[in-house]
Amino acid sequence: xxxxxxxxxxxxxxxxxxxxxxxxxxFALDGVDLGDDVLEIGPGYGANLRVLVDRVPRLTAVExxxxxxxxxxxxxxxxxxxxxxxxxxxxxxEASFDSVVCFTMLHHVPTRALQDRVFAEAHRALRPGGVxxxxxxxxxxxxxxxxxxxxxxxxxPEELPGRLAAAGFQDTKVxxxxxxxxxxxxxxxxx
Ligand SMILES: C[S@@+](CC[C@H](N)C(=O)[O-])C[C@H]1O[C@@H](n2cnc3c(N)ncnc32)[C@H](O)[C@@H]1O
Numbered sequence: 001x002x003x004x005x006x007x008x009x010x011x012x013x014x015x016x017x018x019x020x021x022x023x024x025x026x027f028a029l030d031g032v033d034l035g036d037d038v039l040e041i042g043p044g045y046g047a048n049l050r051v052l053v054d055r056v057p058r059l060t061a062v063e064x065x066x067x068x069x070x071x072x073x074x075x076x077x078x079x080x081x082x083x084x085x086x087x088x089x090x091x092x093x094e095a096s097f098d099s100v101v102c103f104t105m106l107h108h109v110p111t112r113a114l115q116d117r118v119f120a121e122a123h124r125a126l127r128p129g130g131v132x133x134x135x136x137x138x139x140x141x142x143x144x145x146x147x148x149x150x151x152x153x154x155x156x157p158e159e160l161p162g163r164l165a166a167a168g169f170q171d172t173k174v175x176x177x178x179x180x181x182x183x184x185x186x187x188x189x190x191x
Contacts, residue, residue, distance in 0.1 A: 003044075003065075003108070004150040012045040020047040024103055027177055028135035028184045035098025039125060041087035041118065042105025046072050052101075053079045060097070062087050088117035095127045102134040104182075107154045115155065119167035126189040132169060133186040140181065157183040 003011065010016050025048060036057045043049045043061040045068065052059050059080040063069040069084035076082065085091050087102075088109065100122040109115045122132045137143055139154045160183075161172045169187035176183045 004148065006146055007150055008045075010146070011047065017047045017050065020103065021051050024048075024135055024182075025051055028103055029101070029133060030184075032099070032131055032133045032186055034101070035130070037097045037099075037127075039092070039097045039100045039122075041100065041102045041122070042108065043072060043082075044068060044105070046076055048101075048103045049076060049080060060092070062090060062092075088114045088121060090121045090125055092125050094124045097125050097130060098127060099131045099133065100126055101132075102136075104135065104137060106134070106136045108151045110151050110153055112153070115153070116163060116167065119164055119169070123168040123189055128189055129191040130189045131186060132164070132189070133184070135177075135182055135184040137182045138176075138180065157185075160185055 034056050038052060038056045038059050040049055040052060040059065040061045043063050049059065049061050049072065053076060060083065061072060061080055062083045062085045063072060064084075064086045066084050069082055073082040083091065106115055106118070109118055119132075126132065136155055144152065157174045157176060160174045164172045164185070164187045168189065170190055172185065172187035174183055174185045
């Protein structure tokens, strides 16, 4: 489902691009080695993608909303491979990425079962030893307001290690941001 209007405005704004560049990405990716072949799932309007294209040799982005995917392709298609596809059913061969990343997107996956399929697909797409890392938000009054008439399926960080282990991952670390607004996670596919 496309995001609501307020959400689309926020996610496509320069303010959001600055927030994600200066706060979210440094927190989510601190100490993470992304390798050469990176897959970002749920890139939205590209706030993270525009930073990642300068950092990694090869970037693929998978966005489920067709209009957003076309917009991304128009803006970044010369520097990243943009696919209109569903991260819970990736049209990508197994073991083809060094890392899979996602930022502020998992709560937009409408059901727990589909979120678990996203984890399983991330695991399938990774090479042995590859890293799955990212961050997401925790619920608050403002966050719930922003998601009126929109998908909001916030994850419980306490449950994440078990869910990621069920998808096949190991060495999982989940940490809350000191602001209380979100959390980061990183885990690895066995070598
Ligand atoms: C709140 S936006 C965040 C976008 C971007 N990651 C950012 O931080 O600016 C969530 C994005 O995830 C996309 N999304 C949701 N479910 C998806 C799925 N199953 N596969 C790929 N993209 C998905 C939505 O269409 C939306 O563009």
